[in-house]
Amino acid sequence: MNNKIKINIVEMPQYIDSDSNETPDIFNPEVIDEVTTSISKGAQRSIKDILKFIVPNLVKRNILNPQQPIVNIRISGDGRNVGKKVKHDMITFAILDDIDNIHNPNYHHTVVLYPGSENYESLDMLMIPFRNELHELTEIGLIIGGINWIFNLYFSSDWKFLTICLGFNSANSLFFCPWCLISKKEMSNVNKEWSISKQMDCINIYNGHHSVPLFNMIPLDHWIPDELHIMLRITDRLWNLVLHEIQETGYFNDVAREIIVKEMNRIKVNFHFWQEKGCQTWSFTSLMGQDKLKVLQFFDLSTILPPTRARAIRMLWDGFYDLYMDIRNPATNPKTFKRNAKMWLKIFLTPSTGVPNSDDFVQGLYRPNDITPYIHVLVFHIHEFMEKHKKWGLKSFSCAAVENKNHQQVSQFFRKTLRDEGNGANRKSAIVQILEFENRKLHYNINDSQVTPKMIKLQV
Numbered sequence: 001m002n003n004k005i006k007i008n009i010v011e012m013p014q015y016i017d018s019d020s021n022e023t024p025d026i027f028n029p030e031v032i033d034e035v036t037t038s039i040s041k042g043a044q045r046s047i048k049d050i051l052k053f054i055v056p057n058l059v060k061r062n063i064l065n066p067q068q069p070i071v072n073i074r075i076s077g078d079g080r081n082v083g084k085k086v087k088h089d090m091i092t093f094a095i096l097d098d099i100d101n102i103h104n105p106n107y108h109h110t111v112v113l114y115p116g117s118e119n120y121e122s123l124d125m126l127m128i129p130f131r132n133e134l135h136e137l138t139e140i141g142l143i144i145g146g147i148n149w150i151f152n153l154y155f156s157s158d159w160k161f162l163t164i165c166l167g168f169n170s171a172n173s174l175f176f177c178p179w180c181l182i183s184k185k186e187m188s189n190v191n192k193e194w195s196i197s198k199q200m201d202c203i204n205i206y207n208g209h210h211s212v213p214l215f216n217m218i219p220l221d222h223w224i225p226d227e228l229h230i231m232l233r234i235t236d237r238l239w240n241l242v243l244h245e246i247q248e249t250g251y252f253n254d255v256a257r258e259i260i261v262k263e264m265n266r267i268k269v270n271f272h273f274w275q276e277k278g279c280q281t282w283s284f285t286s287l288m289g290q291d292k293l294k295v296l297q298f299f300d301l302s303t304i305l306p307p308t309r310a311r312a313i314r315m316l317w318d319g320f321y322d323l324y325m326d327i328r329n330p331a332t333n334p335k336t337f338k339r340n341a342k343m344w345l346k347i348f349l350t351p352s353t354g355v356p357n358s359d360d361f362v363q364g365l366y367r368p369n370d371i372t373p374y375i376h377v378l379v380f381h382i383h384e385f386m387e388k389h390k391k392w393g394l395k396s397f398s399c400a401a402v403e404n405k406n407h408q409q410v411s412q413f414f415r416k417t418l419r420d421e422g423n424g425a426n427r428k429s430a431i432v433q434i435l436e437f438e439n440r441k442l443h444y445n446i447n448d449s450q451v452t453p454k455m456i457k458l459q460v
């Protein structure tokens with residue numbers, strides 16, 4: 001199998017982002033230690049090798065039709081924070097046409113893998129062969145089983161990974177939107193319409209595009225933001241705005257913190273506050289995906305806010321939850337979504353009315369400065385992506401499967417106990433083991449064979 005799908009090792013500059021202080025996704029000190037000592041190498045597999053292996057099987061399963069030899073490929077990127085300083089990055093691809101398996105991590109094939117830092121330079125270096133292959137696939141196609149297949153490419157990831165691959169500004173820049181020409185200063189004008197207007201062919205003329213996109217063979221409207229991160233990051237914003245409000249009003253004391261923790265326990269979310277040594281501000285548990293959804297749906301805001309205020313913010317949260325459900329529902333009408341999203345933004349920006357400190361004063365919700373790039377995308381671009389890609393549905397571009405895959409693989413393969421089983425000098429690097437494991441899994445998936453005892457052991 002490793003002859004059919006070769007694994008290439010690339011020497012990497014040893015680079016740790018010492019300023020980075022990211023929220024860890026992986027905490028196990030043994031794994032962090034192993035990943036940190038492995039940052040000198042990256043690994044690659046050839047997408048053409050993998051396609052040659054999987055396409056005949058997709059034809060056999062009637063997923064692909066040789067009479068219409070088009071393959072739709074979704075490329076994704078993900079970086080896991082292993083401790084606070086190091087990332088484990090991977091680029092994968094999956095066959096969109098195989099829609100029933102699009103949420104299964106085993107059907108996202110790794111092409112590039114490396115421990116280190118999530119930055120343009122590392123990805124640029126590691127992706128040279130992959131990019132050449134993608135150019136070839138889109139320009140001339142690939143002959144498999146005597147048929148010349150042609151390829152449509154899509155890319156999806158979280159915001160940070162997407163902007164790095166696009167050679168574009170970070171989210172906190174003046175020109176922050178990968179798809180339109182809006183600047184931060186124009187956030188306050190909610191009546192202005194924004195739509196996907198940049199073109200990949202001339203991407204360098206727009207503000208904020210500093211480097212050649214790593215996937216410049218993919219049209220910009222095929223670069224799709226991950227729906228999971230839309231939910232995660234906007235929920236973060238809504239939650240932080242509430243915490244900020246409690247802090248502002250001076251009620252963020254032991255009693256308030258205890259009430260919040262108790263309410264989190266009630267909705268079965270593990271949550272606590274703590275203070276880092278020598279630090280005045282309070283840190284709190286960073287919530288995982290499902291827990292964020294629970295908070296968004298069920299957290300009783302009246303435990304920490306006055307009743308009218310709690311009702312107003314609850315309405316906003318419910319509105320966002322409904323929008324998120326609509327993104328995931330393939331039957332959602334894009335025009336209705338656009339209208340609802342716009343309406344939601346208007347509620348988000350509800351201004352205060354009346355004279356402050358008088359009886360008729362009604363406090364509004366939030367200011368244009370509180371709008372995040374993800375909120376801009378939710379309101380102005382999601383309906384466009386929905387319309388353009390309704391054949392697949394936006395849920396088909398969710399990165400949850402790729403995140404899970406990365407998380408599982410790092411946790412399994414960077415454990416010293418497992419790795420020490422190899423003897424001394426012959427000890428293989430974990431990234432090679434990961435790709436060999438994927439090769440084996442592909443072989444067994446396709447041949448429908450029994451899983452070997454060794455694989456079962458690695459899956460535990």
Ligand SMILES: [Zn+2]
Pocket residue numbers: 177178179180181182194195376377380381
């Ligand atoms: Zn935009």
